[in-house]
Structures are given as C-alpha cells and as structure tokens.
Amino acid sequence: MIRVFDNLERLSQAAADIFVDVAEQAITSRGRFSVALSGGNTPRRLHEILATKPYCNQIQWDAVHVFWGDERCVPFDDPRSNFRMARETLLNHIPLTAENIHAVQGNLNPTQAAAQYESELQKFFGDKTPVFDLIFLGLGDNAHTASLFPHTPVLNETERWVSEVYVAELDMYRVTFTVPLINRADQVAFLVSGADKAHALHEVIEGAYQPQKYPAQLIHPNGAHPLWLVDKAASHKLTVDVEEESAD
Secondary structure, eight states, X not given: OEEEESSHHHHHHHHHHHHHHHHHHHHHHHSOEEEEEOOSSTHHHHHHHHTSTTGGGGSOGGGEEEEESEEESSOTTSTTOHHHHHHHXXXXXXXXXXXXXXXXXXXXXXXXXXXXXXXXXXXXXTTSOOOOSEEEEOOOTTSOBTTBOTTOGGGGOOSOSEEEEEEGGGTEEEEEEOHXXXXXXXXXXXXXXXXXXXXXXXXXXXXXXXXXXXGGGGOOGGGSOOEEEEEHHHHTTOOSOOEEEOOO
C-alpha cells in the first residue's frame, strides 16, 4: 500500500499511529513489542511525536524493545550515529529501561559488531528465527534502504541476519539487517520524504526489477508489499494508484 501525505508532519503522525497500534497488538498477544528504528533525517519527527503526549502515554514502554535496522560503525556519541539521533529525539524522553534498548556496538570492528548484534537477536528471540513486529525503513536517493546499498555483496546474503558492509562511496563500514531478516517481519513501513527521493521511489515501485541497482525492491515482508508512507514531494513521479491523505 502507498499512502501519500501532504507533508512530513502528517506522514510522521501516521507512522506514530502505526507504532502505537502495532505495539498494542503485539503486547496484548505476546507480552512485548519488538521494533527496529530507521536512521536518517526522516524519522526524527516520528521520534519527537512518540516522545510527547498523547502518544507517549498510549504506549506500555516497559514492554517495548527497540532495535536498529542498521548503524554506522562509529561510537555512540558520533553525530553520524543512528543510536545518538534516536537517543536525543526519543529515548531520553520516554521511560524505557537500558535492558530494552538493543543498540549496535558501532565502536567495534565491523565484523565483530555484526556478529555481536546477531547474538543479541538470538538472545532476544531464542531458538526461533527473528520476527520483528515492526521495522521502519528509509529510502536513499540511490534506492538503498537500511545499509543495503546498490551492488554490495550483502544484497546476496541468504543465511545471516546481520552483516557488516563497506560502502565505498561513503568510505565507511556499516552494520545492517539482511534482506531475509527484514522480510520475515510482521510489518515493514517505509518512511519517504522530499523531492530528492522522487526518482528512487518511482524506480523502486514502478521501474524494472533491478534489485542490485535498486535494493529497496528486495523488501517483500512475508512475500507481500511493504507499507509506503510518503509525502507529496516524494510521490510526484508516481503514476500508480495511491491513497492520498489530506489534512482534516
């Protein structure tokens, strides 16, 4: 499903509604809610909304477990850290205990960091293959998502849940969820904002299937289409039917 909103604010409110709804369902059914956050700039407003009333009061935070779909291999206090962004915009403002925050150890060697995070998933999910209740993803202007960048070996990973990846154009190592792990999630929601994402969004959704070039095309949770929450600026090249949601 593709839902189009007037602006980032409306998009972020819809994402917050999804967070609250899925959390309530998961906690009622299984006693806990597992969510993987996305990095980048687009989720900032979502985090801020979740950290304030009325949303923060609608969530049973002691049953929420926060993970990250990817992370840059930098220390926690580095401005480029996805964990730091989430800490400043969300985690510092909600009653979430340290035991429920599952961060990538970006200060480690990339291979060690990926192995450690996979062990963290094994510890949390037990003997079962991890199935997240909700994974938020972003979309880069080159159609990467998480740290699944075009023409990188991690796109072909079929066994591991977490992998290190070197992104040559950024001269940086990252740690990322792999495609098989993401595609086992109960729900995957892309958050896409800005005209600079319009070409990538169009190619991923309407272009020829070229997943090595457009990695976000690989994301099909449980064989289904993911949910796309996009603003009008990002959607202006789409020709497929979309669900437009204007302000009340």
